[in-house]
Amino acid sequence: MIRSVTHLQSGAWHRAHLIRHKRAWLIMACVVIVMSLLAASGYFSGVDWLLLGNAVLHTTYRLAIAYGIALALGISIALLVGWSPFSDTLFPFFDILQNIPSFALIPLFIYFFGYTSQMIILFAVSSILWPILFAVLTAIKNAHRDLSDAATIFGARGLRRIQYYLAPLSFPAMLTGSIVGIAIGWESVIGAEIIVNSITGFGTFISSASMSGVNHATTAGILVILVIVFVINRIVWAPLLSESAKRYAE
Amino acid sequence: MILVLSRVCASFHDEGKRSSCVLKDISFSIPTGSFVSLIGPSGAGKSTLTRIILDLMPHTSGTIVRNFSRPAMVFQNYALFPWLTALQNVAFGLKMDGMPRAEREKIAREKLQEVGLEHFESHYPAALSGGQRQRVGLARALAISPDLLIMDEPFSNLDTITAEALKADLLKIWRAYGMTIFMVNHLIPDAIELSDQVLVMSARPGRIQETIAINLTRPRDTRSERFFKEVDYLTEIIRNVS
Numbered sequence: 001m002i003r004s005v006t007h008l009q010s011g012a013w014h015r016a017h018l019i020r021h022k023r024a025w026l027i028m029a030c031v032v033i034v035m036s037l038l039a040a041s042g043y044f045s046g047v048d049w050l051l052l053g054n055a056v057l058h059t060t061y062r063l064a065i066a067y068g069i070a071l072a073l074g075i076s077i078a079l080l081v082g083w084s085p086f087s088d089t090l091f092p093f094f095d096i097l098q099n100i101p102s103f104a105l106i107p108l109f110i111y112f113f114g115y116t117s118q119m120i121i122l123f124a125v126s127s128i129l130w131p132i133l134f135a136v137l138t139a140i141k142n143a144h145r146d147l148s149d150a151a152t153i154f155g156a157r158g159l160r161r162i163q164y165y166l167a168p169l170s171f172p173a174m175l176t177g178s179i180v181g182i183a184i185g186w187e188s189v190i191g192a193e194i195i196v197n198s199i200t201g202f203g204t205f206i207s208s209a210s211m212s213g214v215n216h217a218t219t220a221g222i223l224v225i226l227v228i229v230f231v232i233n234r235i236v237w238a239p240l241l242s243e244s245a246k247r248y249a250e
Numbered sequence: 251m252i253l254v255l256s257r258v259c260a261s262f263h264d265e266g267k268r269s270s271c272v273l274k275d276i277s278f279s280i281p282t283g284s285f286v287s288l289i290g291p292s293g294a295g296k297s298t299l300t301r302i303i304l305d306l307m308p309h310t311s312g313t314i315v316r317n318f319s320r321p322a323m324v325f326q327n328y329a330l331f332p333w334l335t336a337l338q339n340v341a342f343g344l345k346m347d348g349m350p351r352a353e354r355e356k357i358a359r360e361k362l363q364e365v366g367l368e369h370f371e372s373h374y375p376a377a378l379s380g381g382q383r384q385r386v387g388l389a390r391a392l393a394i395s396p397d398l399l400i401m402d403e404p405f406s407n408l409d410t411i412t413a414e415a416l417k418a419d420l421l422k423i424w425r426a427y428g429m430t431i432f433m434v435n436h437l438i439p440d441a442i443e444l445s446d447q448v449l450v451m452s453a454r455p456g457r458i459q460e461t462i463a464i465n466l467t468r469p470r471d472t473r474s475e476r477f478f479k480e481v482d483y484l485t486e487i488i489r490n491v492s
Binding site: 144146147149150151152153154155156160164165168169171246247248249 | 301304306321322323325326327329330331332333334342343345346347374376390394
């Protein structure tokens, strides 16, 4: 599992990402065509679409909340650490922490929060947090010294340094960290739902569908998740990456 | 004097935690309103010295008297904020001063006009050429009305034609503003053409070896015999200290 991302702040990276998005359109068109053909042939006739829709909605809702918390937490910690004179000391500490496998900690989350939706959300936060935190922190640490000096000389000192220098500096890193974080977040939320197995969610849905041998429902669920992931990429990440490539190109 | 350094030393700890002396017994002073150049070989510690003067890093011993209140700097690599347009970059220092938006944008537009970039205010740095970026960097420095302008090899990333044009503009701006300019350079003809005084540095550890007053009348004829003599003289000094 990818746990951290080394941020490349080059325009080339963003351009390559945009090309991948164009290819994703083609793949997605194929997925939609396959889904339509399967539906027309009656393959999905036994699928309870209402139940599946409700499950996907709950999972997406948990992921959205977890991402929001992880984003706020990750950026805040990274900016404060990057701003503080102790960043070099704290960096290895976070590096050790991020190497702990998330699922190894799930018993702790269950112990403290039980088999609840809150547990799933907080568990997902602990997974999404690291890519964002490390991407932002790495961007701050790797910033050109002259840029940092320019910010100081022209008045971005004290707490204003965070708002006017560190935050905009790390915007592309926040994007790449978020993309990786969300991918890990899907895994964490669905995985935790499968473990809990008594709560409405996509993990529970495919778990019970697989166990009861309703493979059509599992296939339908996977295809629906693919479409959702694609739509989020096109609506949210692609425009942000495009803007970032325009502004931050070397 | 706007700046006086007396026996300034600076040391750093390398990765093996050994202390290495980068600057040793640096002493010189810069008269207010003058144009002073610092030249020396690569690795002499010229950029380190500018950072110490601006209090961006500490020195180990010695005394620095800073009689300036608003320093500004122009960087070799431009150091423009890529997320801001040319206008926003120029207005950055004024924004940090708390100046209202309309006022700071008016000043920033004036400065962009002074450096010949009035039609580029909405361009991001990535869309500008090296020469244009350096002009934005100069406009950003001028916008805060500095009393000391430090320039770290401002022409080294530019082609000859662009560098010549920027030098001419810089001299005009220096006369118009009456500020003090301290320029790090490694081109001897540039240092003689622009400066009242040239400091020659040697490397490992960085020391000021010579302080040479340039007494050529302005505007300077860079093809005159006296100019070439000054270039030869300075070249010989640098050869001896390298």
